[in-house]
Every structure is written in structure tokens, then in C-alpha cells.
Amino acid sequence: MLAQVIVDVPLMQTDKPYSYRVPKALAGLMQEGIRVHVPFGKANRLIQGIVVALSDEEEPTDIKEIAEILDYRPVLNQEQLWLAGQMRKTVFSYKISILKAMLPNLLNSTYDKILHAGAGLSDEDRREIFATKEEVRFSDLDVDNQARVMRLAQAGKIEVEYLAKDKKQIKxxxxxxxxxxxxxxxxxxxxxxxxxxxxxxxxxxxxxxxxxxxxxxxxxxxxxxxxxxxxxxxxxxxVSRAQNYFDNVEASQALTLNPEQAIAVREITSMIGRESQTYLLQGVTGSGKTEVYLQVIDQVLQDGKTAIMLVPEISLTPQVTNRFISRFGQQVAILHSGLSDGEKYDEWRKIERGEAQVVVGARSAVFAPLKNLGAIIIDEEHEASYKQDSNPRYHARDVAKLRAEYNRAVLVLGSATPSLESRARASKGLYGLLTLQKRANPLARIPRVDIIDFRDYIGRQETSNFTPPLLEKIQEKLARKEQVVLMLNRRGYSSFVMCRDCGTVDQCPNCDISLTLHMDSRSMNCHYCGFQKGIPHTCPNCQNPSIRYYGTGTQKAYDELQQLIPEARILRMDVDTTRKKGAHEDLLGRFGRQEADILLGTQMIAKGLDFPNVTLVGVLNADTALNLPDFRSSERTFQLLTQVAGRAGRADKEGEVLIQTYNPHHYALAFAKNQDYEGFYRYEMAIRRNLGYPPYYFTVGLTLSHKSEEFVMKKAFETVAVLRGNLTEYIQILGPTPKPVARTHNLYHYQIILKYRKEDNVEQVLNQILDWTQEKEQKDLRLIIDNEPQQMM
Incomplete structure (x- = not known):
């Protein structure tokens, strides 16, 4: 028997299966999707690989033999192996990287199996394998005994313990x-x-x-x-290390649906198992989309199928996960970055063994090894966090579409503010369009939104994050014992430190970006590379003490609010205050129990929160993302403002929203004020059509990086020459130009943007460029190929 193995060496030369002979002792155990150790290269060093195919072809005499088998059942199923092949065509990443992205981190670690003699082991096997020892390392056994161990493990007669990075893999x-x-x-x-x-x-x-x-x-x-x-x-x-997420969650029953919700559930469930169909569920904030998801999943389970529920990482709060656990109990598995590697591994095993039928998680949960999928649901489908920003650069929506087609499952994309790409597809009939135009709670009304022009207060008050109307409203709500949510989409204390004499801004030595002041750690931090240093007291250029802090962040806004309203109980929620495991849940729990009056935070507070006592939402500065050099900046601002506004007035109390801005007449703010998605969609689509951007055109971003600016510029122009020489004149090639942040991590970055409507050779030419950058002459040159990039920064 021959095994085709993809080895764990992500390079152009190794991006193909290698043939290995399967030892006779292992022939009955070998399956596709199993990890193995194989000798590789001239030195024959043992490296990990994944078996992707088996055959009974005649063996060449010089073929190498598999050294050992690492699993006694596959860790990747047939669907996942197929999926990796499909993704390879569009994510421009080597296949081993795609396969590894589907596995929990502990299975990608260097580890060994420790074997313990089980109660049912015969004396002969005990003598042969263990001799006088209580435990043995699997890697110390010869191939025949390894095969014997695998069979005994399958029969439950040997206990297998995995060690990875000095941690027990199985608890x-x-x-x-x-x-x-x-x-x-x-x-x-x-x-x-x-x-x-x-x-x-x-x-x-x-x-x-x-x-x-x-x-x-x-x-x-x-x-x-x-x-x-x-x-x-x-x-x-x-023991499941993730069990504490399930403890003390009370069971709940399905709610009565209003007519709009009932139509959506009926339409979606009618297609389960019949054919792959994608639906866009567009519902205003508070319209009860989550209850629709729950009832769709309930029907999926009744049909004997499984479901995946994806939520943006920042929305994966206990409020969200508890609704699914309370409805479906231990049938649920949770997968997101807040779990430790051990907890993720336990949840993955629960899924792989068929003990979970519903997976709730962030982006990577789209790879969960569920079989017989009936539905995949992506909530807040417009979120950029569904696109992986490191290798392999996949979009969860695209992967979900492939899995839905493979399983003849329904794919539901839900949002109050759908991405223009999804809404355009629904308008053309490529997706089914379902709408929820009323809030699920009949007493809850869409909040009133007012815009405050910062410019009206210039010179009338000291520089402040809070205008008098906003402060007055906050105090009014607190007097009524109601709660307030305030958003400022920038963390830290000040955006930058500048000398008032010579104008020098304190910058990161590794990146072309200013350092951000953090008062809690009394340090200047780079949010790109992590560089940190003490706060300067004199200018690094002219040594003058006239150094001042400019801009603002959540930490500074928190300190200022404490001085302005000392009686208020304020919680701050941003990346810095939620680093510690469980901090996110703790802060939201305290706010939900009304142990605080004001929740101040970044965009992580804009989604997925449902607090009935919140009657005021304040956006401290709507301009933070409005003028970025990215064609999606207006869309992102509109979506964020609409989402955060939806946190107000979700129960019987009327909600209000105040948005502070220096650009009160910008169309994104005007449409957000009126909660007018349709108006924004039409206006923004006209701009996209005129400028030739998605959804009218496909885009690909290429970023080349190197420590020498001269070298990377030269290679960027060579790349453009290859593109022009191999693609038609109908494709637009923009660049090369330095990226908006031209240097990070001591590397210079140049980018090229491709825009096209139809171009048959794009995939082939981009793979050719990917391979070219791997050659020796391109030493240390890094290339990122990002299909449909979500960020242009």
C-alpha cells in the first residue's frame, strides 16, 4: 500500500503529496486524514504529515517508509480534505497551512504519546510492550509494537495520554x-x-x-x-476543561414568533436537506434574529442533522453562548479564542466523537468536523473579522458556502446592516432575501438618534470628549436609575505625544506609526508590533520639556468622565481591560447586574449586547474610522453606528442615541441617524459603481515586504511586470505604492491592487508569483496575496 502524504513544510517545492510505503504492520490501521511521521529530505529527519490518499499501486524500489502513525482514527474527514483542495484555488496559501487551520493547536504541536497498561491487557501484551515499566513512550516502540498498540487502543485496552508543550493534551x-x-x-x-x-x-x-x-x-x-x-x-x-461554560445555565423554551420571524423560519427550514440555498436575513437591531436562528437549528436537529452558528469574536459573550446552551444543552460545543488550547481541544474532541450537534463559535469554527450539516448561520455577516488576516487568508463566508454546497445545507447570513456584496447578491436573486422590519419586543421602539456637531463648542469649553448636551443626557439617565453605553473606537490614553516647540511626534522605532500613551501601564505602546517604552518627559529631538499629549482614547475618556460625574459607577471595556481570561464576561456580568451605571468601551460593546435598562447610547467621536484611506470606511462607519445605536431601548423604556462628530453632514452619519439602510445602500452602490470597487469588481491585494525599501520597491515593479505580461488589458493594476502605514516590524511594505470583472488567468498567474517569491534570489522577501481584502491599510 502507498500513502500520499502532505508534509508539514509550507513551501512551493513541497506543496504536493509525497508517496510513502505503508509498513505491513500498519496497513490495516492506515486511513485518509490521519497524521503520520515520515522521513523527509536528504537527512531523513522525521516530520509530521497528513495522509490525503491511499492506493495499491506498485511500489518503486527506492520509496521511503512511513515511520509511525500518530492517530488511531482520522483527525480530518473526507469533507475537510475536499475543502482544503477547493480553498487552495482562492486563498493562495500552501495546502498544509489550510489543513492545519482545521485542527486545534494541540494537534499541530510537537508531542508524544504516553501509554499506560489498561485493565484488560493480556499478560503477553503487557510483557511485550511494557516489560516492567508502568508506562512507555509510543515513539520508543518498533513499528510492529506500534501497530499492536494502535489496535489495543482502539479496543480500549491501553490508555493513551498525549503530551504537548509540557501540558497534558487530554485532562x-x-x-x-x-x-x-x-x-x-x-x-x-x-x-x-x-x-x-x-x-x-x-x-x-x-x-x-x-x-x-x-x-x-x-x-x-x-x-x-x-x-x-x-x-x-x-x-x-x-474531563472537559470547557464544562464551566455549561454549568449553571438554565434551560429555556422556544419563544412565540411574530409573523415576520415565522415566515423566515418556515422559508429557511423548507430547504434543509433538499438543496444548498443561501439566505440573507436582514433585520433591524432587536428584531429577534437570534430566535430565528435557534428555531432553525431546532428543526435541523429534529431532522437528524447538525448546525454551525458563527458569531463575530467580539460578540461571543456569555449572553450569546448561553442562549444556545440553554436551548440545546450538552449538544452544543463552543469554539473561540477566549478558550485555552486545552479547552479548544476538548470541545474539538466532543465534536469529532459526535457528542455535539451544534457548534457555536467565531471564524475558525467554520471548520468544525461536524458530519451531515443541515445549516450554517453567520450572524453579523458584514463583520470584517470573518476574514482571517494571517495565512491562510480565508473568509468564513466563502468556506461556509463551500460546506453548504457539499452537504446540501442552508446558509443563513444575518445582519441589520448587510455588507454591500451580500445585499447586492440578494438583490440579483443569487441569495434569498428575508426581512425583519420590526423589533421582536412589541414595546421596544427604534431609538431616536441625534447628531451633535463638535464644532459648535470649539472655544466655548476646554478640549473634552463630552459636549454639554451629552453630559446633560447622561446625568438625566443616571437620575432615573437607567444605564448608559458610551463608545469610543480607540483604546489608550492619548493618540500621540508631540513636542509643541519642534513638532516632533514620538514614533515607534520599528513602524511608521506614532506611539500611543497608556497611563495604566505608564508606557508608550505601538499597537502594530508591540514595542513599549517609558513615557518621555522631554522631546527626543530638541530635548525641550514642551511635550504634550494629543488625541484621546478610552482610558483618557474614562478618567475625564470620572472627574465630570464623580458619583457615576463606570466600567471600561477595551483590549487592555479584557486581556485577562474571563475579564470580558466579568465586566458584562457586572453591568448586567446593574453594578455599574456606565459602560465605556471600543467597538466590542457595539454588538450582541442586550441590556433592558440601557436607554442612552453615546458615540464620543464618530470620525475615528470615517476618513481612513479605505473604500469601505463609510460603510464600516454606517454599520458601526447603526449597530451601537441598537443597544438602546431594547425593552419597554424609550432609547436615545447621541453621536458626536466634526462631520455632521457626511452621508454615512445622515443615513445612520435615520437608521436608513436602504438609502445608504443605494447611495454607496452608486459610488462603488463609479469608482469600480466591489461588488461591481473583484479585487486582489498583493503586499510585498522586506527590510530594504530599495529591494522591495524593485521587486514590486518586477511583480507588476509579470502581471501585465500575463493578464489581459481589461484588468486594472493599481500600484505599486507604499502602504498607508509604510513600515512595520522593521519591514517596508509595498502594495498592488488588482481590479477586474472577468479574468480567466488570475489564479494561475498569482500562484506563479507566489512560487517566484520562494526562489533563492528573493531572500527574505515576503509576499501576501489577499483575495477580496477587507482592509486596505
């Missing part, structure tokens, strides 16, 4: 059961008081219990005495 807990008949007849000396106490205690115990509970009260020596004499039986069980 287990010891349990014990009382052997009542033997214990009741067993005589214990009256002098052994502790043993007598434990005997009396155990005789009253009916159910199994964790051994750790006994160890809290009795020594290991006493417990071992009871185990050794057959008075208790002890065994190990795998």
Missing part, C-alpha cells in the same frame, strides 16, 4: 466506586481510627464520586489501602 480525573459487599464484610483494626472513619463514610455512599473529594480529608496512604484491598474501585475519566 483526566480519577473517580471511585464503593465495593459495598466486600467493604461491609471487611474487618479493620479498631486502632486504625482513620480507616474506620473512612469505612463508615463509604458504607453510606451509593454513587460514584471524584477521588479528589476523598483526598481532601484522607491521606493517599489510607486511600491506597482501600483500593489495594478491593474496597473501592478507581478509574480515570476524561
Amino acid at each position: 483526566t480525573e480519577k473517580w471511585y466506586r464503593v465495593c459495598h459487599e466486600r467493604l461491609s464484610q471487611y474487618e479493620i483494626s479498631n486502632r486504625a481510627k482513620k480507616r474506620q472513619m473512612l469505612k463508615e463514610e463509604l458504607l453510606k455512599q451509593e454513587e460514584p464520586a471524584p477521588l479528589s473529594q476523598l483526598k481532601e480529608r484522607y491521606s493517599s496512604e489510607i486511600i491506597h489501602y482501600f483500593e489495594e484491598n478491593g474496597l473501592i474501585s478507581v478509574w480515570e475519566e476524561e
Whole structure:
């Protein structure tokens, strides 16, 4: 038997399957989707690989042999192997990188199997494999014994423990059961008081219990005495490290749907299992999209199928996950970046073993190894965070479309403010369009939105984040014991530090970007490369002490608000205050319990939050993303303002929204004020048509990076020459130009943008360029090819 193996070397030369002979002892165990160790290169060093195909072709005499098998069942299924092949065509990443993106981190780590002799092991096997040891390393065995171990592991006769980065991959807990008949007849000396106490205690115990509970009260020596004499039986069980997410969540029942919701559920569920169909569910904030998702998933489960629910990372709060856990219980698995590697691995195993039928998670959860998918739902589908910004650069929406086609499943894209690309497809009939135009709570009304012009207050007050009308409204709400949400989409204390004498701005030495002041750590930080230094007291250029802080961030706004309204209880929520595990949940929990009056934060507070006592939302500065050099800046601003406005007035109390800006007449703000998505869509589409941007054109971004600006500029022009020589005159090639932030991490960046409507050779030519940059002459040249880039910065 021959195995086709993709090796873990992400290079042009190795982006293909290599043939390896399967040892006879392993032939019955070998399956596609299993990880193996294989000798590779002239030095024959052992590296990890993934078996993607098997065949019975005649073996060449010089073919190398698989050294060992790492799994006794596949870690990647047939659908995932197919999916990697499809993605390879559009993400311009090597196949091994795509395959590894589908696996939990612990399976991509260097690790070894530690084997323990199980209770059902024969004396012969015990002597052959373990000799006198209690445990052995799998890698120390020869191939024949490795094969024997795999078969015994499949039969449950050997316990397998994985070690990765000095952490146990599988967490287990010891349990014990009382052997009542033997214990009741067993005589214990009256002098052994502790043993007598434990005997009396155990005789009253009916159910199994964790051994750790006994160890809290009795020594290991006493417990071992009871185990050794057959008075208790002890065994190990795998423990889910993510179980605490499921504890103390009360079960809930389906809600009564209003007519709009009922139509959406009926339309979506009618297609499950029949054919792949994509729906755009466009519903105003608070219209009950989540209840639609829950009832669609409930029908999917009744049909014996499975479902994936994707939510943007910043929206993955307990408020969101708890709604799915309360409805579907232990059938749910959770996958997002807030989990430790061990917790993610436990949830992945739960899915892979078929114990979970619903996966709730962020972007990478789209790869969850569920079988027989009936529905994939992407909430807030317009969010840029669904596009992976590192290799492999996939968009979860595109991957979900492929999986829906493979499984003949429905794909639901939900949003109050859909991306222009999705809405355009729905307008053309490529997606089904379903709308929810009313809030689900009949007492809840769309909040009133007012725009405050910062310019009206220039010279009338000291520089401040808070205009008098906003302060007055905040105090009014607090007097009524109502809550306030304030958003400023910039973290830190000040945006930059500048000398008032010579104009020098304190910049990062590695990046062409100013350093941000953080008062809590008393440091200047680069938000690109992580560089950090102390706060300067004199200008680094002229040594003058006339150095001042300019701009603002959430930390500065928090300090200012405390001075202006000292009686207010304020919570700050940004990347800096939520670094610690569980901090995100803790802050929202405190606000939900009304232990705080004001929640101040970045865009992470704009989505997925449902607090009935919030009656005022304030946007401190709507201009932070409005004038960025990105054709999507107006769309992003409109979406963010509409989303954050939707946090107000979600119950029976009327909501208000105040937006502070220096650009009160900008069309994105005008349409957000009126909550007018249709008007914004028509206006922005006309601009996109005139400028030739998505959804009218496809785009590809190429970024070349190198430590030498002269070298990277030369290679960028060579790249353009290759593009022009191999593509038609109908494609627009913009650049090369330095990126808006031209240097980060001590590398200079040049970008090229391709715009086209139809170009048959794009994929082939871009792969040719990707391979060319791997050649020796391009030493240290980095190339990123981003299909449909979501950020132009």
C-alpha cells in the first residue's frame, strides 16, 4: 500500500503529496486524514504529515517508509480534505497551512504519546510492550509494537495520554466506586481510627464520586489501602476543561414568533436537506434574529442533522453562548479564542466523537468536523473579522458556502446592516432575501438618534470628549436609575505625544506609526508590533520639556468622565481591560447586574449586547474610522453606528442615541441617524459603481515586504511586470505604492491592487508569483496575496 502524504513544510517545492510505503504492520490501521511521521529530505529527519490518499499501486524500489502513525482514527474527514483542495484555488496559501487551520493547536504541536497498561491487557501484551515499566513512550516502540498498540487502543485496552508543550493534551480525573459487599464484610483494626472513619463514610455512599473529594480529608496512604484491598474501585475519566461554560445555565423554551420571524423560519427550514440555498436575513437591531436562528437549528436537529452558528469574536459573550446552551444543552460545543488550547481541544474532541450537534463559535469554527450539516448561520455577516488576516487568508463566508454546497445545507447570513456584496447578491436573486422590519419586543421602539456637531463648542469649553448636551443626557439617565453605553473606537490614553516647540511626534522605532500613551501601564505602546517604552518627559529631538499629549482614547475618556460625574459607577471595556481570561464576561456580568451605571468601551460593546435598562447610547467621536484611506470606511462607519445605536431601548423604556462628530453632514452619519439602510445602500452602490470597487469588481491585494525599501520597491515593479505580461488589458493594476502605514516590524511594505470583472488567468498567474517569491534570489522577501481584502491599510 502507498500513502500520499502532505508534509508539514509550507513551501512551493513541497506543496504536493509525497508517496510513502505503508509498513505491513500498519496497513490495516492506515486511513485518509490521519497524521503520520515520515522521513523527509536528504537527512531523513522525521516530520509530521497528513495522509490525503491511499492506493495499491506498485511500489518503486527506492520509496521511503512511513515511520509511525500518530492517530488511531482520522483527525480530518473526507469533507475537510475536499475543502482544503477547493480553498487552495482562492486563498493562495500552501495546502498544509489550510489543513492545519482545521485542527486545534494541540494537534499541530510537537508531542508524544504516553501509554499506560489498561485493565484488560493480556499478560503477553503487557510483557511485550511494557516489560516492567508502568508506562512507555509510543515513539520508543518498533513499528510492529506500534501497530499492536494502535489496535489495543482502539479496543480500549491501553490508555493513551498525549503530551504537548509540557501540558497534558487530554485532562483526566480519577473517580471511585464503593465495593459495598466486600467493604461491609471487611474487618479493620479498631486502632486504625482513620480507616474506620473512612469505612463508615463509604458504607453510606451509593454513587460514584471524584477521588479528589476523598483526598481532601484522607491521606493517599489510607486511600491506597482501600483500593489495594478491593474496597473501592478507581478509574480515570476524561474531563472537559470547557464544562464551566455549561454549568449553571438554565434551560429555556422556544419563544412565540411574530409573523415576520415565522415566515423566515418556515422559508429557511423548507430547504434543509433538499438543496444548498443561501439566505440573507436582514433585520433591524432587536428584531429577534437570534430566535430565528435557534428555531432553525431546532428543526435541523429534529431532522437528524447538525448546525454551525458563527458569531463575530467580539460578540461571543456569555449572553450569546448561553442562549444556545440553554436551548440545546450538552449538544452544543463552543469554539473561540477566549478558550485555552486545552479547552479548544476538548470541545474539538466532543465534536469529532459526535457528542455535539451544534457548534457555536467565531471564524475558525467554520471548520468544525461536524458530519451531515443541515445549516450554517453567520450572524453579523458584514463583520470584517470573518476574514482571517494571517495565512491562510480565508473568509468564513466563502468556506461556509463551500460546506453548504457539499452537504446540501442552508446558509443563513444575518445582519441589520448587510455588507454591500451580500445585499447586492440578494438583490440579483443569487441569495434569498428575508426581512425583519420590526423589533421582536412589541414595546421596544427604534431609538431616536441625534447628531451633535463638535464644532459648535470649539472655544466655548476646554478640549473634552463630552459636549454639554451629552453630559446633560447622561446625568438625566443616571437620575432615573437607567444605564448608559458610551463608545469610543480607540483604546489608550492619548493618540500621540508631540513636542509643541519642534513638532516632533514620538514614533515607534520599528513602524511608521506614532506611539500611543497608556497611563495604566505608564508606557508608550505601538499597537502594530508591540514595542513599549517609558513615557518621555522631554522631546527626543530638541530635548525641550514642551511635550504634550494629543488625541484621546478610552482610558483618557474614562478618567475625564470620572472627574465630570464623580458619583457615576463606570466600567471600561477595551483590549487592555479584557486581556485577562474571563475579564470580558466579568465586566458584562457586572453591568448586567446593574453594578455599574456606565459602560465605556471600543467597538466590542457595539454588538450582541442586550441590556433592558440601557436607554442612552453615546458615540464620543464618530470620525475615528470615517476618513481612513479605505473604500469601505463609510460603510464600516454606517454599520458601526447603526449597530451601537441598537443597544438602546431594547425593552419597554424609550432609547436615545447621541453621536458626536466634526462631520455632521457626511452621508454615512445622515443615513445612520435615520437608521436608513436602504438609502445608504443605494447611495454607496452608486459610488462603488463609479469608482469600480466591489461588488461591481473583484479585487486582489498583493503586499510585498522586506527590510530594504530599495529591494522591495524593485521587486514590486518586477511583480507588476509579470502581471501585465500575463493578464489581459481589461484588468486594472493599481500600484505599486507604499502602504498607508509604510513600515512595520522593521519591514517596508509595498502594495498592488488588482481590479477586474472577468479574468480567466488570475489564479494561475498569482500562484506563479507566489512560487517566484520562494526562489533563492528573493531572500527574505515576503509576499501576501489577499483575495477580496477587507482592509486596505
